[in-house]
Amino acid sequence: MTQTHSLKQLEQKANTIREDIIRMLEHAGSGHSAGPLGLTDVFTALYFEVMKHDPKRPNWDERDILLLSNGHCVPVQYATMAEAGYFPKKELLTLRKLGSRLQGHPERTKLPGLENTSGPLGCGLSQAAGMALALRMDKQLTRRVYVVTGDGELDEGNVWEAIMLIGKYKLNAITAIVDRNNIQIDGPTETVMPLEDLKKKWEAFGWHAIEIDGNDVEAVIDACAMAKAITEKPVVILAYTIPGKGVDFMEGDFHWHGAPPNHEQAVQALHQLRTLGGKIRSEHE
Amino acid sequence: MNNLYLVDIAAKDLASEPIRKGFGRGLKKAGELDASVVAACADLTDSTQISLFRDAFPDRFVEIGVAEQNLVTVGSGLAAMGKIPFVSSYAAFSPGRNWEQIRTTICLNDRPVKIVGSHAGVSVGPDGATHQMLEDIALMRVLPNMVVIVPGDSVEAEKATLAMAKDGRPNYLRLAREATPVITTEKTPFEIGKAYVYTPGTDVTIITTGAMTYQAMVAAEQLFKDGIDAEVVHVPTIKPLDAETILKSVRKTGCVVTAEEGQIVGGLGGAIAELLAEEHPTPMHRIGMKDRFGESGEPNELLEHFGLDAKHIRLAAHHIVERKK
Numbered sequence: 282m283t284q285t286h287s288l289k290q291l292e293q294k295a296n297t298i299r300e301d302i303i304r305m306l307e308h309a310g311s312g313h314s315a316g317p318l319g320l321t322d323v324f325t326a327l328y329f330e331v332m333k334h335d336p337k338r339p340n341w342d343e344r345d346i347l348l349l350s351n352g353h354c355v356p357v358q359y360a361t362m363a364e365a366g367y368f369p370k371k372e373l374l375t376l377r378k379l380g381s382r383l384q385g386h387p388e389r390t391k392l393p394g395l396e397n398t399s400g401p402l403g404c405g406l407s408q409a410a411g412m413a414l415a416l417r418m419d420k421q422l423t424r425r426v427y428v429v430t431g432d433g434e435l436d437e438g439n440v441w442e443a444i445m446l447i448g449k450y451k452l453n454a455i456t457a458i459v460d461r462n463n464i465q466i467d468g469p470t471e472t473v474m475p476l477e478d479l480k481k482k483w484e485a486f487g488w489h490a491i492e493i494d495g496n497d498v499e500a501v502i503d504a505c506a507m508a509k510a511i512t513e514k515p516v517v518i519l520a521y522t523i524p525g526k527g528v529d530f531m532e533g534d535f536h537w538h539g540a541p542p543n544h545e546q547a548v549q550a551l552h553q554l555r556t557l558g559g560k561i562r563s564e565h566e
Numbered sequence: 567m568n569n570l571y572l573v574d575i576a577a578k579d580l581a582s583e584p585i586r587k588g589f590g591r592g593l594k595k596a597g598e599l600d601a602s603v604v605a606a607c608a609d610l611t612d613s614t615q616i617s618l619f620r621d622a623f624p625d626r627f628v629e630i631g632v633a634e635q636n637l638v639t640v641g642s643g644l645a646a647m648g649k650i651p652f653v654s655s656y657a658a659f660s661p662g663r664n665w666e667q668i669r670t671t672i673c674l675n676d677r678p679v680k681i682v683g684s685h686a687g688v689s690v691g692p693d694g695a696t697h698q699m700l701e702d703i704a705l706m707r708v709l710p711n712m713v714v715i716v717p718g719d720s721v722e723a724e725k726a727t728l729a730m731a732k733d734g735r736p737n738y739l740r741l742a743r744e745a746t747p748v749i750t751t752e753k754t755p756f757e758i759g760k761a762y763v764y765t766p767g768t769d770v771t772i773i774t775t776g777a778m779t780y781q782a783m784v785a786a787e788q789l790f791k792d793g794i795d796a797e798v799v800h801v802p803t804i805k806p807l808d809a810e811t812i813l814k815s816v817r818k819t820g821c822v823v824t825a826e827e828g829q830i831v832g833g834l835g836g837a838i839a840e841l842l843a844e845e846h847p848t849p850m851h852r853i854g855m856k857d858r859f860g861e862s863g864e865p866n867e868l869l870e871h872f873g874l875d876a877k878h879i880r881l882a883a884h885h886i887v888e889r890k891k
Contacts (some may be wrong), residue, residue: 390676396646398675399667404639408671411643411651414628418604439667442636450628470584 286329291498294326294364297360299527300554301360303454307547315359315524315537316431319462319496323520324361326501327427336366339393342540346412348397349555350405351431351460352386353539359383367394401438405430406457410443413452425509428457433465436474441486447515448487456508457488457517460495462524464535470485483517495520527554571753572764575783582745585777586684588720589741592727593652597623603731604649606630612814614684614741630650634660638681639667645677648732657683657699657740658668665705669678672736673711680730681706684741687827688860688868689777691744698860703775704832706738707805713758714805716740716826716834718779720750725756733758742827744865746777761808763815767797770883770890771822772814775801775834778825778853778874785879792880794887804834809841816842821890822850823882826872830854847888851882 286294298321305313328334332345349358356376363370368382375381382392397408409428411558416424434440447455459479469471476482480490489511493500501520508516524538525531528550531542542550573580597603597619606628611617620627628644630637630653637653637660644651653660661668662684672679688700706714713735717723720782723741730737738759755762764779765786774782779800799815801808816822822842824835835852842848855872869875 388674390674397642398670401670403635404642404667404671407636407639407667408643408646410636411640411645411649412647413643414640415604415647415649418626418649423660439635439639442631442633446630446633446636446640449631508684 288397288499291325291329294329295321295498296527296554296557298325298360298364300551301363301370302356303358303528303542303547303550303554305356305373305376306331306541307544308374311377312541313353313539314531314541315464315534316351316460316462318491318528318531319522319524319526320354320429320460321523321526322496322498323429323458323460323501324357326498326505328361328365330502330511331505332427336351336394339367342562343424346396346426348405348409348426348428349387350399350428351434352399354431354460355387358387364395364434368392402434403439406440406443406447408448409455410452413447413454414456417452424454426455428455430457430459432459432461432463432470432476433473435459435476437561444486444488451487451513452515453512455515456505457515459517459519460522461519462522464524464538466538468535480519481514487514489514489516490519491516492521493518495522496526529553570728570755570762570764571751573749575747575749575780576787581748583720583722583748584719584743585717586615586741586743587744588717588723589682590618590737591728592724594618594622596728596731597626600650600731602648602650604644604651606637606640606651606653606702608632608634608655608660610655614682616654617651627662635664635667638664638679639671642671642675642677645679650678650680652680652682654682654684655703656697657686658697661702661705661738662699668867669709673709676711678734678736680737682739682741685743686740687742687776688855688872689742689744689827689865691865691868692862694862695859699858700829700855702738702740703802703804703826703828704801704836705832707728707832707837710772711736712805713737713803713828715758716776717802718776719746719752721748721752721754721846722756726802729756729758733773740749740776742777747780749780749783753810756802756852759803759806759808761799761801761803761811763797763799764800765796767795767819769795769819769821770887771797771799772879772883773799773801773812773822773824773834773838775826777828781876782825782879784876785883788880792884794883796883801834804837807841809845812838812841813846816846816848820848822848822888823853823879823886824850825853825874825879828854830856849886851886853878853882
């Protein structure tokens with residue numbers, strides 16, 4: 282259940298973030314569309330309800346940490362951070378431009394509030410392991426480490442090295458969220474490299490696994506709350522999402538994994554988002 | 567050059583010790599001096615000597631298992647929380663296997679992880695080519711933000727380790743398996759980024775790193791009897807390179823031999839060639855592995871077989887002095 286925002290407020294924020302993602306990607310002329318739109322509800326839940334953080338103090342030493350392991354989805358993180366007040370929204374349109382703090386893939390040293398540099402896949406869980414081990418050594422038991430990973434990313438061997446290590450040390454400060462959208466660049470995950478039975482795989486490595494609808498903000502919030510309550514194991518949330526969520530011609534189509542909308546497509550996408558898929562008539566600006 | 571407090575290499579009782587032992591001692595000391603020093607290893611705890619730290623500080627040690635990609639990336643996470651992580655394995659595996667993780671999560675991400683690669687060079691011996699890491703200097707030298715350190719003996723390795731714990735940058739420390747003559751003492755200076763003239767001379771500059779410095783000093787004694795006054799410059803930090811010390815020597819002698827126990831491409835010799843080509847073009851001969859892999863054998867046998875010893879340094883010096891004329 283939500284505490285600081287109503288469910289309706291959160292859904293509105295998610296919608297605004299999706300609009301910003303479309304604008305950013307159209308303006309950039311390159312980048313990934315499907316993943317960021319699919320992850321928007323997860324990011325909305327994390328930044329506006331789940332995580333302990335302060336946009337005015339990005340280095341606050343009691344903050345929770347979010348590692349985006351699948352760095353190509355960073356437009357959703359930029360758009361969410363701007364919505365939360367980390368930096369001015371107008372900066373979103375600098376995405377992928379020379380001199381921008383918003384690199385095509387996230388670079389920690391460029392933008393306060395980013396916790397890692399990623400893009401090459403499979404490294405977020407390992408870094409989370411190091412962070413959680415450090416927190417345990419320092420007896421800082423209230424801080425949490427969230428890791429968002431893709432599902433195609435789970436093809437990487439490094440991921441399973443990390444899953445094994447986190448299971449070994451029972452690093453319960455870590456909550457992993459897998460964006461289970463079933464697509465990767467070359468096609469459906471189960472065709473490119475089958476991942477199922479994914480839940481059993483994580484469980485076999487000593488994790489507690491929760492399956493949720495990843496496009497349901499409330500479900501994300503509840504699963505993260507449950508993860509906090511499970512202290513004997515690390516927790517993975519398998520968040521089933523629809524890639525391209527909110528824009529009907531992008532939803533579920535792997536061709537949108539690595540492509541941006543052109544101007545006409547962006548106009549069409551923004552129209553859909555502003556009218557909530559035709560549910561309301563007057564477009565808000 | 568008597569202010570370097572070097573050992574007389576001609577002494578009958580010249581001691582030998584594996585360079586990695588100095589790392590083990592240094593890390594334990596660093597751990598005593600600074601509680602934020604932590605360590606992780608990929609199932610090679612004793613042979614990389616990180617076991618000394620593990621036994622002293624079990625709560626600050628992480629056993630990663632045989633997973634070198636995870637090793638360095640966990641290191642990145644530890645460093646993110648203010649720890650000073652030393653992560654060790656064999657150089658063939660780290661940085662041999664995990665270069666991209668080092669590039670992205672340590673160098674580009676600017677996290678001060680201390681990567682320790684043991685068992686570098688052909689002197690690993692009977693294990694053969696798979697375990698004789700020869701490309702690590704080149705691999706680490708091309709990475710922005712990375713510091714590359716190759717100590718010449720165990721005493722210097724101990725000092726290097728203590729210095730690394732205080733250095734806020736990503737570091738690579740290259741270590742060797744075999745017992746190496748101890749040519750420095752507690753008082754011998756070591757500073758990251760500095761090269762040192764171990765044997766002063768005027769006719770040829772021999773630039774070396776790691777255990778090859780001892781071989782160069784032996785060669786210099788022989789060369790002196792041959793009528794060639796060789797200067798040996800020990801370069802324990804390959805990146806950043808001490809251009810000032812190297813250029814000062816080369817301007818004086820006018821010709822150069824470099825020697826290292828690694829690939830002839832991209833290592834110390836490559837770094838010196840780049841420097842001299844731009845700043846002071848000079849006749850030069852590089853000694854290293856000639857674009858090939860090693861093989862099984864006894865360490866000294868292999869060093870001689872591949873031309874990585876005092877004998878070959880001496881021959882190269884004669885050759886280059888002749889070319890200078």
